[in-house]
Amino acid sequence: MSLKIYGIAASRAIRPLWAAEELGLPYEHIKLHYNAPETKQRPYLDLNPNGTVPAMEDDGVAMFESLAMTLHLARKHGQGSLWPEGEGPQAQVLQWTLWAACEAEPPARQWFQHTQFLPQAQRDPALAQAGLRQAQDKVMLLDRVLAKQAYLVGDAFTVADLNVSAVLQRLPAIADGQAPHALAWHQRCFARAAAQRAFALRDAK
Numbered sequence: 125m126s127l128k129i130y131g132i133a134a135s136r137a138i139r140p141l142w143a144a145e146e147l148g149l150p151y152e153h154i155k156l157h158y159n160a161p162e163t164k165q166r167p168y169l170d171l172n173p174n175g176t177v178p179a180m181e182d183d184g185v186a187m188f189e190s191l192a193m194t195l196h197l198a199r200k201h202g203q204g205s206l207w208p209e210g211e212g213p214q215a216q217v218l219q220w221t222l223w224a225a226c227e228a229e230p231p232a233r234q235w236f237q238h239t240q241f242l243p244q245a246q247r248d249p250a251l252a253q254a255g256l257r258q259a260q261d262k263v264m265l266l267d268r269v270l271a272k273q274a275y276l277v278g279d280a281f282t283v284a285d286l287n288v289s290a291v292l293q294r295l296p297a298i299a300d301g302q303a304p305h306a307l308a309w310h311q312r313c314f315a316r317a318a319a320q321r322a323f324a325l326r327d328a329k
């Protein structure tokens with residue numbers, strides 16, 4: 125088995141890295157920065173024609189899109205654990221993953237970019253505020269769901285929790301003291317040994 129994950133851990137590469145750690149998979153981590161010129165050139169573009177990180181190679185299969193990578197790894201190696209059994213739970217994994225990508229990530233990203241990521245001169249406080257308000261609505265939705273259950277798909281951690289919590293990595297700052305159920309769930313996800321190992325890669329050289 126050969127698994128390669130391209131992209132520094134302080135990027136969306138954290139998502140497949142976390143999934144690989146959850147599944148106990150051996151992998152090679154190629155710590156490519158998202159601003160590295162190599163990401164815009166071949167041979168990297170053959171793996172990820174978007175010129176972004178992460179990219180992944182699994183037994184010769186090249187992939188882009190971080191959340192597709194976690195789903196792929198979970199389905200391939202995590203049957204009955206990260207990838208739950210049964211059509212209904214599996215449908216919910218897909219549902220929450222697309223929700224993370226389509227509904228939660230855009231406003232959370234807008235808020236983060238206009239408060240922390242972009243150079244000061246490019247930040248727009250109105251966009252930051254609008255992003256925050258929309259991201260807070262998503263966190264409150266999660267809070268209502270997680271008031272009734274410990275995890276997004278039933279009572280055990282699945283790749284749905286990994287995907288949503290990783291996309292809403294900054295949920296505590298977004299929630300701003302609200303959403304106790306979502307906050308507790310987020311803490312449970314990030315306290316996992318595999319999450320700790322993956323996030324520790326951000327400090328590794």
Ligand SMILES: N[C@@H](CCC(=O)N[C@@H](CS)C(=O)NCC(=O)O)C(=O)O
Nearest residue numbers: 135136158175176177178189190191
């Ligand atoms: N939807 C893609 C987004 C990939 C993406 O935008 N990655 C950022 C780093 S987190 C990047 O490489 N940015 C550099 C660029 O856009 O040139 C995914 O989830 O994999």
